[in-house]
Amino acid sequence: MQSPVALDAVALDAVALDAVGEPNRRLILELLHRHHESTVTELVDASGLRQPQVSKHLKVLSAASLVSVRADGRHRHYRLEARGLQAAHDWFASFEDVWQARFDALDALVAVDSPPSTNPEPDNNPQESHQ
Amino acid sequence: MQSPVALDAVALDAVALDAVGEPNRRLILELLHRHHESTVTELVDASGLRQPQVSKHLKVLSAASLVSVRADGRHRHYRLEARGLQAAHDWFASFEDVWQARFDALDALVAVDSPPSTNPEPDNNPQESHQ
DNA sequence: AGATTGTATTCCTTGGGGAGAATATGTAGG
DNA sequence: CCTACATATTCTCCCCAAGGAATACAATCT
Incomplete structure (x- = not known):
């Protein structure tokens, strides 16, 4: 098995840019940027989306290293994750x-x-x- | 009454980010970045896509102010356009x-x-x- | 224990948009 | 003019992904 790390790193900006190419996911990212951390219900409340959609979008954003999670009881606190954001930013910076x-x-x-x-x-x- | 110009400016980064959220369009942008200008057939040749798809992607990119066109006889020379690229970059820079x-x-x-x-x-x- | 809240997941439906093929438009050249 | 080339557009098909509803899972509380 060859190292998948390099492939993941190369694909990271692609996955991130794909994920950001969706208005509601950008909305979630902007909401997360305002508050330091947010639970799913806070995002549901602030976005107007329904809970399953928010959870699904968060899953995509998480796979793109655009958000990270911190479990706290039955709440899950999401926050912005630097890796994906920076990868996408760097792509444009080129x-x-x-x-x-x-x-x-x-x-x-x-x-x-x-x-x-x-x-x-x-x-x-x-x-x-x-x- | 609010100025519609501001709305256009706000929508520009959204349109640009939507457009970039597609791998083949990113490929076209990268190809255009390498050569200063490219005709459609050059992009078809370099991308492996078929001519109609390239033209359609270029249309989307053009609507997002990510590329601009210069007509020259029956050729059309496409190049990167700063406005859309910068708008998308600024969104990430925030x-x-x-x-x-x-x-x-x-x-x-x-x-x-x-x-x-x-x-x-x-x-x-x-x-x-x-x- | 049951009840309640917070979140994730599954199933289903639907719409958008990307790909392919054929065609239209436009332009240069013999 | 007629042909060949460069590009755009139309039409159709199909896949994927977003949305909705219901449900499953997890954790806290009484």
Whole structure:
């Protein structure tokens, strides 16, 4: 038996992105982000979904390492799990050069089209400037 | 009355995340990332998908502002589009505090428990959900 | 013990969307 | 013009997955 760990690691972002490609699961993730931890009934209450659907979505999210569980009596406290979130985020981050190239082009255009005015920061951080 | 522009902006990341939640569309995005631009037939050739599927996936990606088109004779050159990619990336970036908190905890743990033994995963998942 | 609450699971139905084949549209070239 | 090529669209089929209802399982309380 060869190590399945590497395969799992490679597939992790794929599983995570598949899981996030569903509006109600994104809703659950956003709800979990607001409160530090939530039980299933709290998520049912906050989402408007029915309990079985919430449990099923949580199962998918758990398989994608997007949430983790802590058992406490008959309650189960779910929280966000870093591994899956980071894997999905990293997948998108690999495309950062695309919008950085766009900002570079914008900078060049501004530099050509405007007189040499006082430009305080010619090398700004493009990934945090939106809107 | 609220501005409909804001609603469009809000929906953009949702549309983008929905679109990316499909393996073959992610494949197309990755192929487009390698080459600066690609025609449909190039994508058909590189992906192994058939031409109608590629065109249909490109249509979805285009609606999500993940790709853009440049017409050139009877060819259509597709390239990555920053808006959708960045919107989806930003959605995940809003969860950054989750894994940064984990790194902080890891730092604290290393600082206290300083022996340099290789500790593979201090973050274990106690539940067993497999099929 | 039974009752009650919290959660997971099973079964069933249904709808959406992805794949395939055929066709339409559009464009260059002889 | 007619043909060949590049791409888009339509139609159909089918699978999978989300939703609903009922039930099973687990744990606390009296």
